[in-house]
Amino acid sequence: MNRTLFRTRIKFCGLTRPGDVRLASELGVDAIGFVFAPKSPRRVEAEEARAMRHALAPLVDAVALFMDNPVEEVREVIRHVRPSLLQFHGGEDDAFCRGFGLPYMKAVAMGDPNAGNALDLHRRYPTASGFLFDSHAEGEAGGSGRAFDWSRVPTGMHKPFMLAGGLTPDNVFDAICATLPWGVDVSSGIETAPGLKDGDKMRHFVEQVRRADCHND
Numbered sequence: 001m002n003r004t005l006f007r008t009r010i011k012f013c014g015l016t017r018p019g020d021v022r023l024a025s026e027l028g029v030d031a032i033g034f035v036f037a038p039k040s041p042r043r044v045e046a047e048e049a050r051a052m053r054h055a056l057a058p059l060v061d062a063v064a065l066f067m068d069n070p071v072e073e074v075r076e077v078i079r080h081v082r083p084s085l086l087q088f089h090g091g092e093d094d095a096f097c098r099g100f101g102l103p104y105m106k107a108v109a110m111g112d113p114n115a116g117n118a119l120d121l122h123r124r125y126p127t128a129s130g131f132l133f134d135s136h137a138e139g140e141a142g143g144s145g146r147a148f149d150w151s152r153v154p155t156g157m158h159k160p161f162m163l164a165g166g167l168t169p170d171n172v173f174d175a176i177c178a179t180l181p182w183g184v185d186v187s188s189g190i191e192t193a194p195g196l197k198d199g200d201k202m203r204h205f206v207e208q209v210r211r212a213d214c215h216n217d
């Protein structure tokens with residue numbers, strides 16, 4: 001892909017407070033994520049996410065994150081929150097993910113030594129809008145703050161991919177230069193505690209992504 005004029009997309013995930021949603025919008029992030037994965041310390045209920053969605057500025061996407069949630073629960077979230085994109089972190093297959101009539105992104109567990117190659121991922125998830133490479137092992141939750149070896153990002157990806165897992169303001173510049181992702185997704189690296197985002201870290205993260213974009217021109 002020609003990177004001239006390219007802008008790495010930024011997603012802040014696991015927000016639980018309207019003030020953090022407002023600041024994320026002001027900092028110019030492209031999307032924010034609400035976590036509905038069971039047992040996540042960042043999990044919010046559909047009603048809470050709906051209220052936070054009202055704090056979101058126009059042209060900023062709301063992403064709903066699931067991990068093997070029952071179909072009824074996914075439907076309920078969609079009805080309340082109206083996300084523009086779904087993100088699946090569990091063992092969901094393509095039929096499940098596309099069944100809600102919304103674009104979706106499939107997370108790939110890079111902590112698994114057999115994480116799929118590009119061909120395999122495109123074949124298993126033909127209707128995915130994109131993929132998200134995260135550090136967890138298959139069946140484990142994300143949001144661990146742990147990075148993986150970026151050289152393992154599959155080559156030959158035809159669809160956009162996001163890089164995630166242990167990104168911080170201090171390493172995101174190197175991560176982008178190493179993998180040239182469509183976007184980056186961060187949760188722990190901009191927090192003081194799970195679900196509580198830190199304004200300075202959020203700002204610093206965005207600055208470092210912009211710096212990488214200038215560097216890669």
Ligand SMILES: O=C(O)c1ccccc1N[C@@H]1O[C@H](COP(=O)(O)O)[C@@H](O)[C@H]1O
Nearest residue numbers: 013037040141142143145165166187188
């Ligand atoms: O954030 C969570 O609690 C979570 C739970 C279950 C699946 C995914 C989860 N978060 C996603 O994990 C990655 C990386 O997070 P981190 O930056 O390493 O903390 C990111 O995509 C989160 O959205």
